[in-house]
Amino acid sequence: MISEEVIQKIKDLNDIVDIVSEKVKLKKAGHNYIGLCPFHNEKTPSFSVSQDKQIYKCFGCGESGNVITFIMKTKNLPFVEAVNFLAEKVNISVELNQGNDKKNYEQNNKLYKINVEAARYFFNNLNQDRKAKQYFLSRKITEATMRSFGLGYAKDDWNNLLHYMKNKGYTELDLINAGLIIQKNNTFYDRFRNRVIFPVFDYRGRVIGFGGRVLDDSKPKYLNSPETAVFKKGINLYGLNFSLKNNIDRFFIIVEGYMDCITLHQYGIKNAVASLGTALTKNQAKLLKRYADKIIISYDADSAGQTATLRGLKILKEVGFEVSIIKIPDGKDPDEFVKKNGREAFIELIKNALPVVDYRLNKAFEEVNLKDNESIIRYIRNVSEIIEELDPVEKDVYIKRISEKTGTSEQAIYDLLSEKVQKSGNQIQTMNKMDGYGQNLYVESAYIKSERALLKIMAQNRNMCEYIMARLKCEDLIIDSHKKIYNNIISVIEDQVANSENILKKIEIMCNEKESYSEWIKVISEDIIFSDGNEKKLIDDFIFNIKKFNLEESKKEIMKKIKILGEKGLFEETLELIKQSEELQNKLNNL
Known part of the structure; x- marks a missing residue:
């Protein structure tokens, strides 16, 4: 069995648009992407991919699922191989290894709890220490912002946090694993001392690590948690959990530091995120791509910031972002600028952000000496690659534009340009072609939608689950994969798992073969609209649809047999079947 944590991480890092694009030629249509369905032949596209929800749905044949089911179906792989x-x-x-898997899951959960407890400790320290709080106040950070971002303070003490956490029941080994303490020569001491603290959250809002800044001239100026089982700098971005709540326009502003990000949020620029002291990685870019189409980079104006900008551009372009750069x-850095000039001035910088090509050409031109022919030649050769x-x-x-700047003829610049490499014919053939637009709507049978709806209700509502179980048995279901999911739900609920999110994850793990996993994704994607007091009425309607279909199918089978027996002259047998048919009709009438 593969752990829930690992499966979630695999889904998080494999953007469904990227995966589907390897098989299907997609076009942007509003917030979604459309293309020709890879699961049935069609001439107009009815296959839709949602980057926000990380799911696909074909309105022509009804196929739907997530990134794992797509690989399972297109590559004909079982669940475990698709995940691999x-x-x-x-x-x-x-x-x-199931034993290791459970152990890792429990250890990670412990790390999240340790980090939450440490964050509370740091936050309480800040409120009790005037000097620490004054640091933020002097940088014009409000108390409301301090609370919102959970800002804190690590006391100027070697083992204050260590003693606090041990009193909470955690061991030295737990705290080492969380990166909160350090061991040296059989002595344990706090990693963060006399530093203001920035808790780092993952995109779901879980505390995964910390950053600390000194209050004096000590070195290093900034200190981050080390990599742990839950804190991966190359995957997460600071502030993303806050930005996702407000990112209506589907673009992010990437800044360098914690304070840049926090200050922009305080000034109402809510879509700012920060890298975690490392160069921007492809995994970070892929995570952002789920929620945005455009990135604006606003790194510091110093040489280090400009170098970081250039490094990030290539990665962001490869992932498919429209990228601009604020100069x-x-x-100044974003923190300084917005405090001095205000929100509207920064918004104006956003509006005037330079496209990537302009930024790169301008950066290259900064090194040109127009009085030196060799310098001009080097510049033109360098920018020809752009x-x-x-x-x-x-x-x-x-x-x-380059010709006018350098006094070089346009033809001479054209002569330096090499031809673009054309895509191979084989690559093009792997994409299905898309010429027109339109949809052939697929309407699912009422009993299929009813079964999915009932399974979703069972998984999400313990009381309603018991109500359904009393009226609908596993054998009443029509689809085999639904029967397996029904039993999985009962099995998980009987284990008395309290957290509803954990229930859904555990059921997903148990659906470890192609059909049941694919159906489970459809089950949890089912839209069910309840109004106050109508839950049981709606459930009864779903059960009615299923029982009605079963009875109608049984009656159809009997009518086929009656026709065959009648043609053979077997009248006594025919009369018996007619009697059974009438009984079924009575049951239908009494539903």
Whole structure:
């Protein structure tokens, strides 16, 4: 069995648009992407992929699912092999040992609890220490913002946190695993001392680590938690959990530091996120791509910030973002600028953000000496690599601009450009072609939707589950995979798992073969609209649809047999079947 945590991480890092695009040629249509369905032949696209929800749905044949089911179906792989296939794409190791799996899951849960307790400790310290709180107040951070981001303080003491956490029942080993204490020569001491603390949350809002800044001139200025089982700097981004709540326009502003991110949020620029002291990674970019189409980079104006900007551009472009860069005047960082000039001034910078090509060309031109021919030649050769990536119209525009800046003829610049590498025919053939638009709607039978709806209600509501179980047995269900899911739900609920999210995850893990897993994804995607007091009435209607279908199918079978027996002259047998048919009709009438 593969752990819930690992499966979730694999789904988080494998963006469904990227995976589906390897098989299907997709086009953007509003917030979603559309293409020709890979599961049935069609001439107009009815296959929709939602990057927000990380699911696909075909309105022509009814197929739907997530990134795992897509791999299972398109590559004809069982569940475990599909998960392994996706794990390899994002360099995740999959452990199949059930004992280790359970142990790792429990250890990670303990780390989350330890981090929450430590965050509370740091937060309480801040409220009790005037000097620490004054640091934030002097930087114009309000008390409301301090609470919102859970800002804290680590006391100027070697083992204050250690003693606090031990009193809460945690061991030295627990705290080492969480990166909160350090061991040296059989002595244990706090990692963070005399530092203001920035709790780091993952995109779900769980505390996964901490950053600390000194209050004096000590080195290092910033200190982050080490990598742990739950804290991976190359996967997470600071502030993303806050930004996801407010990202209506589907774009993010990436800044360098904690304070840059916090200050922008305080000034109402709620879609700012920060990298965690490392260069932007592809995994971070993929995570952002789920929720946005555009990235604006606002790194510090110093040389280190500019270098980081250039490194991040390539990764963001590869993932498919529209990327722009803010150039903050007077060498200021976002934190300084917005405090001095206000929100509207920063919004104006966002509006005037430079497209990637302009930024790269301007950066390259900063090194040019127009009085030195060799310098001009080097510049044109360097920027020719940038120009090669553009379409013909863009090339004309930028070549003309470069020609005017350097006094070099446009033809000479064209002569330096190499031809773009054409895509191989084989690659194009792997994509299905899409010429027109339209949909052939697939309408599912009432009994299928009813079974899915009942299973979803059972998984999400313990009381309603018991109500359904008293009226609908496993054998009453029509679809075999639904019968397996029915039994899985009962099994998980009987284990008395309290957390509803955990129940859904455990059921998903138990659906470890193609059909049941695919159906489970459809079950949890089912839309059910309750109004006050109508839950049982709606459930009864769903059960009615299922029982009606069963009775009608049974009656159809009997009518076929009656026809066959009548043709053979077997009248006594026919009369018996007619009697059974009438009984079924009575049951239908009495439903």
